[in-house]
Amino acid sequence: MSLKSITTLLALSAIAAASHTVCAAPAAKPSVAEAERFLADAEARLNKLNIEQARGAWVGENFITDDTEAINSFFAERYLTASGEIALGARRFNGLKLPTDSARKLKLLQLTLMFSDAKDREAYTSKLTSMTGAYGKGKYCPQKADGSAADCLALGDMEKILAESRDPARLKEMWVGWHSQAPAYRQRYTEYVALSNKGAKEMGFADTGAMWRSQYDMPPEAFAAEMERLWQQVKPLYDSLHTYTRHKLRETYGPDVVPATGPIPAHLFGNMWSQTWSNLYPILKPATGASSFDLSKVLADRNTSAKDMTAYAERFYTSLGMQKLPATFWERSLLTKPKDRDVVCHASAWPMDDKDDVRIKMCITPTAENFTTIHHELGHIYYYLGYGKQPYLFRNGANDGFHEAIGDTVALSITPDYLKKVGLMDQAQESNADIGELLQRALSKVAILPFAYSVDKWRWDVYSGKTKPADYDKSWWQLREQYMGMLRPVAMEAAGFDAGAKYHVAADVPYARYFLADMLQFQFHRALCREAGYTGPLHRCSVYGNAAAGAKFQAMLAMGSSKPWPEALKATTGEDKIDGNALLDYFAPLKTWLDEQNRQYAAAGK
Ligand code: X8Z
Ligand code: ZN
Secondary structure: OOHHHHHHHHHHHHHHHHOOOOOOOOOOOOOHHHHHHHHHHHHHHHHHHHHHHHHHHHHHHHOOOHHHHHHHHHHHHHHHHHHHHHHHHHHHHOOOOOOHHHHHHHHHHOOOOOOOOHHHHHHHHHHHHHHHHHHHHOEEOOEOOOOOEOOOEEHHHHHHHHHHOOOHHHHHHHHHHHHOOHHHHHHHHHHHHHHHHHHHHHOOOOOHHHHHHOOOOOOHHHHHHHHHHHHHHHHHHHHHHHHHHHHHHHHHHOOOOOOOOOOEEHHHOOOOOOOOOHHHHHHHOOOOOOOOOOHHHHHHHOOOOHHHHHHHHHHHHHHOOOOOOOHHHHHHOEOOOOOOOOOOOOOEEEEOOOOOOEEEEOOOOOOHHHHHHHHHHHHHHHHHHHOOOOOHHHOOOOOHHHHHHHHHHHHOOOOHHHHHHOOOOOOOOOOOOHHHHHHHHHHHHOOHHHHHHHHHHHHHHHHHOOOOHHHHHHHHHHHHHHHHOEEOOOOOOOOOOHHHHOHHHHOOOOOHHHHHHHHHHHHHHHHHHHHOOOOOOHHHOOOOOOHHHHHHHHHHHHHOOOOOHHHHHHHHHOOOOOOOHHHHHHHHHHHHHHHHHHHHHHHOOO
16 A cells, blocks of 8 residues: 555544544444554554654754754654554554554554644654754853853763862852753743643643653553652662762761751762762772772773774673674764764664664763763664564564663673673772672662652653643752752752753653663563572672573563563563562662661761
8 A cells, every 4th residue: 555545544534533423424344454454554654764764863963953953853753744644543443353463563553642733743843853952062151250251061071070070169060051051942842842742632642741651561640650669669778878978978078068967969969960979989989898990090091992992892792692783883873072063962872774774872981981871872772683673663672661771781790700801800809899889880770760760750740731831940859859859059040941951851752761771670680690590699790791691681682562561571580560679689788788887977976
C-alpha cells in the first residue's frame, strides 16, 4: 500500500470514529490481515522517516545555526506528522484479537503525541529544537571590575570550576552564571508545555506527563506509585550520605556557609545541578584506609585522548563477546568539543539508520567522570546494535531505564582489579580500601536518586497544570528541598527558570529513566556476577572478559522492546520487579560506616 493510500485510509477511519449517527452504516470490523498490513506499512514508513529525522537532529545539534535548527525541525515535524496519523489509524484495530507481537506493536504505536493541526505540530517542533539549541549555545560572560567583558564561559568551563574550586564565592558565581541562561527560553518552554499537552490530549492522555508514565507496561498511576515505593526504599541510605556530607562541608566551608540543620546551599556539591557529588571525594574520603589512587590524574598525566578513552570502553564490550564498533562510528562520531562552533555538548548516543551507523556526540576530556560516561554511552550503542535485527517498533529498550542502565552496569565493573588489568592502575596500588571505593561510587549512584526522582515529579506537575508557569521556580525548589535537602544559593528571581538550566528539561527528555536505571544496574550487575560464578562482595566484581556474563547480557540486548520489560528483567536476573535491594546490598557496608561517622559527629555535639 502506498503512503498516500494509508493517509486516506486514516482520514476515513478518523471520520468513522467521530460519527455517532445511528443511520450511518456500521464500519466494517477490520480483519487480522488488515491489521498486519497496517503494521507492516507503518513500520516501513516510520523507519524511513526516522532515518531522515536522525540526520536532521545530528546536524542540528552538531552545528548549531538558524539553518540547521530549521532543518532539524523540518524532519522532526515530518516524523511527527506520520507517527500521529499512524497512531490515530491504529485505533481502528484496538480490541481485535491479534498475535502477541502485533498487539504489542499496536499498543506501542499509540504511546505518542498527535497533532491534528499542522500549525501546532510546527510550533511544537520548532520550539523544541530552538530550546535545545539555546541550551547548547548558553554562555556566561562575566564582567571585569572595570565593567569590560571578560572571556565568556561555556557550560563545560563552569562545570570544571564547580568541580575543582573550594572558594564558595567563585562557586556561587558559576552557579548563578549558568542558571541565568535559562530564563531566555522560559516563555518558549511555557508555550511548548501547552502545545505538548494538546498533542497528548488528542491522543487520549490526560496530559504529557500521563503519557510519559504510560510507557512502562502498567497504568500511569501504578508507575507513579512504583517510583514512590522505590524512593522510600532507598531514602535512608541517601539520608545517611547527606548527613555525613553536611558534616564534611561544614568542616570545609564553615558554619556560616553550611547550616547545622535544614537544606544545604546547592552550589557546594561540585556539580552544576548537585546531582552527583563525586568531585567532593577529596573532602569526604575516609581519614584512614582510603586509596590515594586518582584515575583523573592518571588519564590527564598520560594525555589520554578522547579516542583512547572510547577505545578502553569498546574493549570492555568486546571482552564480553560483543562486536567491534563499525568503522563509521569512528569516522562520524563527535568525541571532542570543536573550537570553532557551537554544539550541544551533553553526551548522547545516536542510532542513525537501520543498519549499523551508530555514533556518539560527547565533548570528552580525560577525567574519571568522563571515563564512566563513555562506558555509559557505549551501553546505548551496544543496545542499538544488539536489537538492530528487531522490527522497527521493537528497536528500543525494554523500557527507557534499561537503556540508561546498560553502560552503567558495565561501568560498575570498573574496579581496581580491572584498572590494573588494563594498565591504568599500578600493580602495587592498594586495592583493599572498600569504604573509600564504595563512598566514591555512592557519590554518584546514591546522590543522584532524589534528583532523578524529583526532576520528573516537577514535570508531572507542570504538565498536569498543578504547577503554573508563575510557580516554576517555587515548585522546583520546594522539591529540591524536600527530596535533596538543598537550597537555592541566592534568592529566587521573579522570572527565573532553574529547571531549564538542566539539559533534559530544555530538550524535553524524560528523566525517570535515570532513577530506574540506578536500581536496575545493580540488579543487572548482581545477576551478571552470579552468571560469571563470582561469589565475593559485589563492589569487587568485574565481569570484564567473562563470556557467560556477556552472553546473558547480549540476550537481553537482542530482545529490545519486543516483550514487556518484566519479562526481559526476569530472563536476565530472575526478578520481575525493579527493586532497590540490589543497590542497598551493594552499599550495605558503607551505610554502616556512614551511620557510625554520623553517630560520632553527633556525640561530639556537631
Ligand atoms: O544524560 C545523561 C547521559 C546521556 S543519556 C550522559 N545522564 C544523566 C545526566 O547527565 O543528567 C547520565 C546520568 C544522568
Ligand atoms: Zn544515557
